[in-house]
Amino acid sequence: xxxxxxxxxxxxxxxxxxxxxxxxxxxxxxxxxxxxxxxxxxxxxxxxxxxxxxxxxxxxxxxxxxxxxxxxxxxxxxxxxxxxxxxxxxxxxxxxxxxxxxxxxxxxxxxxxxxxxxxxxxxxxxxxxxxxxxxxxxxxxxxxxxxxxxxxxxxxxxxxxxxxxxxxxxxxxxxxxxxxxxxxxxxxxxxxxxxxxxxxxxxxxxxxxxxxxxxxxxxxxxxxxxxxxxxxxxxxxxxxxxxxxxxxxxxxxxxxxxxxxxxxxxxxxxxxxxxxxxxxxxxxxxxxxxxxxxxxxxxxxxxxxxxxxxxxxxxxxxxxxxxxxxxxxxxxxxxxxxxxxxxxxxxxxxxxxxxxxxxxxxxxxxxxxxxxxxxxxxxxxxxxxxxxxxxxxxxxxxxxxxxxxxxxxxxxxxxxxxxxxxxxxxxxxxxxxxxxxxxxxxxxxxxxxxxxxxxxxxxxxxxxxxxxxxxxxxxxxxxxxxxxxxxxxxxxxxxxxxxxxxxxxxxxxxxxxxxxxxxxxxxxxxxxxxxxxxxxxxxxxxxxxxxxxxxxxxxxxxxxxxxxxxxxxxxxxxxxxxxxxxxxxxxxxxxxxxxxxxxxxxxxxxxxxxxxxxxxxxxxxxxxxxxxxxxxxxxxxxxxxxxxxxxxxxxxxxxxxxxxxxxxxxxxxxxxxxxxxxxxxxxxxxxxxxxxxxxxxxxxxxxxxxxxxxxxxxxxxxxxxxxxxxxxxxxxxxxxxxxxxxxxxxxxxxxxxxxxxxxxxxxxxxxxxxxxxxxxxxxxxxxxxxxxxxxxxxxxxxxxxxx
Amino acid sequence: xxxxxxxxxxxxxxxxxxxxxxxxxxxxxxxxxxxxxxxxxxxxxxxxxxxxxxxxxxxxxxxxxxxxxxxxxxxxxxxxxxxxxxxxxxxxxxxxxxxxxxxxxxxxxxxxxxxxxxxxxxxxxxxxxxxxxxxxxxxxxxxxxxx
Numbered sequence: 001x002x003x004x005x006x007x008x009x010x011x012x013x014x015x016x017x018x019x020x021x022x023x024x025x026x027x028x029x030x031x032x033x034x035x036x037x038x039x040x041x042x043x044x045x046x047x048x049x050x051x052x053x054x055x056x057x058x059x060x061x062x063x064x065x066x067x068x069x070x071x072x073x074x075x076x077x078x079x080x081x082x083x084x085x086x087x088x089x090x091x092x093x094x095x096x097x098x099x100x101x102x103x104x105x106x107x108x109x110x111x112x113x114x115x116x117x118x119x120x121x122x123x124x125x126x127x128x129x130x131x132x133x134x135x136x137x138x139x140x141x142x143x144x145x146x147x148x149x150x151x152x153x154x155x156x157x158x159x160x161x162x163x164x165x166x167x168x169x170x171x172x173x174x175x176x177x178x179x180x181x182x183x184x185x186x187x188x189x190x191x192x193x194x195x196x197x198x199x200x201x202x203x204x205x206x207x208x209x210x211x212x213x214x215x216x217x218x219x220x221x222x223x224x225x226x227x228x229x230x231x232x233x234x235x236x237x238x239x240x241x242x243x244x245x246x247x248x249x250x251x252x253x254x255x256x257x258x259x260x261x262x263x264x265x266x267x268x269x270x271x272x273x274x275x276x277x278x279x280x281x282x283x284x285x286x287x288x289x290x291x292x293x294x295x296x297x298x299x300x301x302x303x304x305x306x307x308x309x310x311x312x313x314x315x316x317x318x319x320x321x322x323x324x325x326x327x328x329x330x331x332x333x334x335x336x337x338x339x340x341x342x343x344x345x346x347x348x349x350x351x352x353x354x355x356x357x358x359x360x361x362x363x364x365x366x367x368x369x370x371x372x373x374x375x376x377x378x379x380x381x382x383x384x385x386x387x388x389x390x391x392x393x394x395x396x397x398x399x400x401x402x403x404x405x406x407x408x409x410x411x412x413x414x415x416x417x418x419x420x421x422x423x424x425x426x427x428x429x430x431x432x433x434x435x436x437x438x439x440x441x442x443x444x445x446x447x448x449x450x451x452x453x454x455x456x457x458x459x460x461x462x463x464x465x466x467x468x469x470x471x472x473x474x475x476x477x478x479x480x481x482x483x484x485x486x487x488x489x490x491x492x493x494x495x496x497x498x499x500x501x502x503x504x505x506x507x508x509x510x511x512x513x514x515x516x517x518x519x520x521x522x523x524x525x526x527x528x529x530x531x532x533x534x535x536x537x538x539x540x541x542x543x544x545x546x547x548x549x550x551x552x553x554x555x556x557x558x559x560x561x562x563x564x565x566x567x568x569x570x571x572x573x574x575x576x577x578x579x580x581x582x583x584x585x586x587x588x589x590x591x592x593x594x595x596x597x598x599x600x601x602x603x604x605x606x607x608x609x610x611x612x613x614x615x616x617x618x619x620x621x622x623x624x625x626x627x628x629x630x631x632x633x634x635x636x637x638x639x640x641x642x643x644x645x646x647x648x649x650x651x652x653x654x655x656x657x658x659x660x661x662x663x664x665x666x667x668x669x670x671x672x673x674x675x676x677x678x679x680x681x682x683x684x685x686x687x688x689x690x691x692x693x694x695x696x697x698x699x700x701x702x703x704x705x706x707x708x709x710x711x712x713x714x715x716x717x718x719x720x721x722x723x724x725x726x727x728x729x730x731x732x733x734x735x736x737x738x739x740x741x742x743x744x745x746x747x748x749x750x751x752x753x754x755x756x757x758x759x760x761x762x763x764x765x766x767x768x769x770x771x772x773x774x775x776x777x778x779x780x781x782x783x784x785x786x787x788x789x790x791x792x793x794x795x796x797x798x799x800x801x802x803x
Numbered sequence: 804x805x806x807x808x809x810x811x812x813x814x815x816x817x818x819x820x821x822x823x824x825x826x827x828x829x830x831x832x833x834x835x836x837x838x839x840x841x842x843x844x845x846x847x848x849x850x851x852x853x854x855x856x857x858x859x860x861x862x863x864x865x866x867x868x869x870x871x872x873x874x875x876x877x878x879x880x881x882x883x884x885x886x887x888x889x890x891x892x893x894x895x896x897x898x899x900x901x902x903x904x905x906x907x908x909x910x911x912x913x914x915x916x917x918x919x920x921x922x923x924x925x926x927x928x929x930x931x932x933x934x935x936x937x938x939x940x941x942x943x944x945x946x947x948x949x950x
Contacts, residue, residue, distance in 0.1 A: 245824065257832060265839065272847070287849045290863055293918065293930075297846040301839060436904055438882045498907070519878055519904040764882040764904050 068127035072120060076147060079117025080185050083154060085109040087182035087225070090175050094228040099175075099236050103165045110161060110178070111791035114154045118784050121147050126777070131502060135514055135768055136414070137776070140298040142197045145270040146188035149263045154181040156259035163249040166321045170253055171236045172229075177256070179225040183218060184267070190214040196273050244322065251316040255309060262305040269297065303365050306404050310368035313397035314340070314375035318383075336378070344370040351405070355413040355771055366408050372401025389793055396786025402779030409772025410512075417448045417470070417513070417767040435768065436518055439468070440616075441761040449473055454763060455484075462491040466517055466763065470506075485515045487765075497526040512770040519764030539752040541625060553755055554618045558585040562632075562749070564717035566600035568611045575671065576602040576609070578717045580632050582624055582749060586615060593617075599624050599751065603633060614757060621757045625750035632720070632744055636713075639722055639740035648733045657721070660687045661735060668701045670712055680704040684725050684735060688716065700725035700737065711738075720744055852891040856921045863918045864926065866891040868910070876905040889915060889926075898925040906933060 089106035093099050124144070125137040138144060157177030163170040191197055244250060269291055276288035291297050318333055348367045357363050376398035380391040388395065416435035439445055439454040446452075451471040457464050465488040472481040485504040492499040503516035522529040542550050544559035551557075559582065566572075566581035579602035586595040599622050600611040612623035644654050651660040661684060668683035675681065683701045698714035702725040713724040720742030727736035850865045872888035885905040890896045899917055912933040919928030 254828070257828070261832065261835070264836075265843070269843070289847045289849055291846055292848050292861065292863060293846070297843070301843065436882045438878055500907075519882060521878070522876075759879055762879070764878050 072123035072127050076120030079120045082113040083182045083185050086178040090178040094232045099171050108791050108794035110158050111787050115784055115787035117151050122780050140294050142270045143192050145266050146191045149266050150181045150184040152259050152263045153177050156256040159252045159256045163252055167249050169249050175229050183222050186218045248316050248319040248321050255312040258308045265301050307368045310372035310401050314372045317379050340375045343374055355409045369401040369404030373398050392786045392790035396783045399779045399782025402775050406776025406779050410770040410776050413771050415769050417450050418765050435766050436764050438762050439765050464489045487515050487517045512773045515767040517763050518766050521760045523760050537754040539754045541750050541752050543748045543750050545748050555586050555588045560585055568600040571600045571611050576604050578603050601629050616759045616761045619757045621754040623752050634742045641738035641740040644739055645734050645736050654739055656691050658689050662687050698723050852893045853895045853897045859921055861920045865916050869896050900925050900927045902929045
């Protein structure tokens with residue numbers, strides 16, 4: 001038998017190879033994966049083999065730049081591809097009409113395939129949950145369904161495989177499941193790659209001309225597989241006795257049927273677009289059908305599948321293959337099941353206190369999930385004496401139960417923290433419609449037991465990261481927990497718009513707090529919008545004298561004075577030769593807050609910078625009139641310099657100022673001066689005092705470069721004094737300076753003020769609590785562990801079966 | 804390994820009842836299938852037009868964005884409402900009030916599917932799906948234009 005198995009194994013690998021070959025050949029007809037873009041597109045840019053260096057792309061969509069996205073597709077692909085192994089085994093079995101020899105070697109592979117495919121699906125849902133902003137891990141999207149269905153049929157296949165291996169029953173269905181799993185994998189590829197899902201899926205897959213190859217591939221394997229299956233149908237012998245009602249295989253078989261039922265339902269609903277397309281063929285103009293609300297549609301049916309599977313998977317393990325000697329264990333089983341039921345009922349009651357279960361259906365689902373957890377755990381403890389190796393199936397089944405409870409908790413009880421009073425009352429029953437709130441920077445918002453505060457944001461490269469503080473309050477409004485979450489917005493490579501919003505999640509043991517920015521002020525979201533808004537602002541010019549008050553719609557403005565040392569935040573970030581700030585006091589009409597603001601102008605060389613100031617709460621934007629700059633600063637070429645000479649450490653007066661030469665620096669530094677070889681550079685240190693006793697220090701520089709004298713002036717902004725160091729007479733130790741004063745003849749200043757400016761200091765936030773989501777992840781991970789454990793047992797320990 | 808030497812059960816007296824059991828399962832499955840199919844078909848409808856939705860039932864409408872009409876989204880006052888005009892497959896133009904923030908790249912959409920119901924003269928929707936032109940096709944055009 002071993003020889004047959006070995007020969008079969010070799011044959012199987014041969015078939016396997018051929019299959020791959022056919023697969024690849026077929027694909028090659030459509031699109032050769034080794035072709036380069038430059039082979040396909042006949043454009044001059046591609047004449048250069050190194051064309052990639054010429055292109056500056058927009059980069060990958062930031063949604064896809066996530067490490068889960070890097071690891072999830074390859075895993076899924078390995079899962080997809082590995083389903084070919086059980087398929088090939090099944091084909092080989094049919095081909096050689098030997099329905100027994102392949103069962104043993106194939107088992108490990110099937111478990112491997114189910115484990116990897118399942119892990120891939122889970123990674124995908126974790127990616128969706130962590131990186132996507134839709135707030136959830138499963139949405140019954142066609143693409144998700146397309147990968148889930150083959151997994152379900154594969155799991156059903158594994159169960160019938162066990163039956164066949166242990167009792168010889170269920171071979172027809174075993175073949176069916178392994179064949180259909182692989183064909184469904186192809187179908188799934190067809191669904192996602194053919195563009196047929198365009199209207200119903202969030203995944204934008206494009207048509208790429210592969211549809212017909214895919215259809216052919218599918219048809220080929222369907223006919224081959226099921227042709228052989230039908231051909232060998234009669235020869236698939238099985239024990240003449242029907243399964244006993246008290247045998248494990250009977251209930252496993254029922255379980256497999258339930259799984260198949262689930263697969264059929266999901267496939268039918270997901271395939272509507274395909275059905276529509278086919279119908280359109282036969283009767284052009286056929287109006288396509290579509291599922292109204294996909295998520296409830298799927299949930300409503302699949303929850304019963306969940307109930308059946310949970311209950312079946314718990315009780316079947318207690319039965320033996322062939323026939324259970326019920327007499328001897330009846331009492332014990334009865335007792336055990338009563339305890340399980342009781343404990344599950346009690347726990348269901350506790351669950352209903354913890355999470356909202358809404359209707360009796362959910363109570364049943366919760367009960368069956370708990371039942372599966374308890375029964376299977378007890379099975380490991382009391383029957384297998386804690387041997388995890390033998391308990392792979394019980395682990396997976398308990399995990400399934402746990403996953404059900406997790407889905408109930410996190411899916412059914414996902415509650416928005418962010419609630420909004422503006423939603424249409426009574427229009428929709430779904431409460432989560434109001435789950436988006438506007439948060440203004442620095443203003444805490446109370447919602448559903450939390451204070452939510454948008455504290456600020458920082459921009460690093462293309463990512464703007466927001467700091468959102470959540471404070472959980474108890475009934476007496478005391479802060480009992482505090483956390484800070486950092487969702488972000490990623491700008492496109494050219495910085496013209498926000499390309500994606502990434503959520504942030506705080507994981508607790510019993511719940512997750514999920515938050516995502518879903519919107520920003522239009523001006524921050526898109527550069528074109530920003531321009532449009534900027535252009536639409538209506539600035540009115542107001543003329544002020546010092547102390548003047550201007551009354552606007554929402555506030556009074558008082559001009560307090562001019563400052564030559566602006567403190568404007570943006571001003572301080574740049575370097576300027578000089579600048580001026582206009583200080584204002586703003587008194588809102590309906591609030592106690594008084595704002596002290598300044599708007600500034602800055603000069604750097606020939607460039608003029610304008611620093612507008614906004615009061616978001618009042619919708620005000622204030623900026624200085626550009627022409628003001630001439631009233632305060634005179635361009636150098638229009639200045640009338642006068643010479644003053646000072647003897648070493650002496651002093652002189654000019655227009656009421658006293659200039660005192662206090663020292664020299666032979667190694668001067670200045671932002672406009674770069675030392676060159678053979679330069680002679682000296683900075684003079686002058687102390688200037690005015691008649692009121694104000695003191696200023698200036699350091700003009702005198703430079704001789706290649707025998708040409710030059711100077712770098714210094715400036716006293718407050719007084720508008722320009723000082724140049726123009727000559728040194730070494731003989732008399734006399735130093736000549738050129739001095740000039742800005743012509744500051746102003747009585748009034750002009751400020752441009754816009755009212756009703758849209759705010760830019762807010763964001764739209766979605767925040768939700770997912771209670772018990774770790775039960776979902778934990779349960780599904782347990783299922784995978786169970787599968788891998790079973791695989792390991794098959795591969796490395798030669799099979800261990802509980803007594 | 805599990806053999807199939809179960810000959811001693813070959814003449815089991817229960818064989819008839821066992822057959823019946825399988826028949827029962829098959830019947831149950833078929834019934835369940837039919838029941839599910841009938842109930843499930845109620846969840847299915849066709850993409851309708853604004854005219855079809857006039858009755859006030861919940862429907863899905865396919866259409867395109869009416870680009871010449873105004874879009875309003877005022878998150879300062881109500882972040883959960885976005886209004887725009889949509890032209891359905893029959894060419895009827897109606898206002899859509901979406902109970903969600905304005906989706907990203909909304910202006911680029913080639914096709915829109917909204918789910919909701921008619922309320923007065925507007926279609927109040929709580930679900931939206933947009934079909935956007937392929938980024939890659941776009942880039943191809945961009946490359947060709949550069950020549």
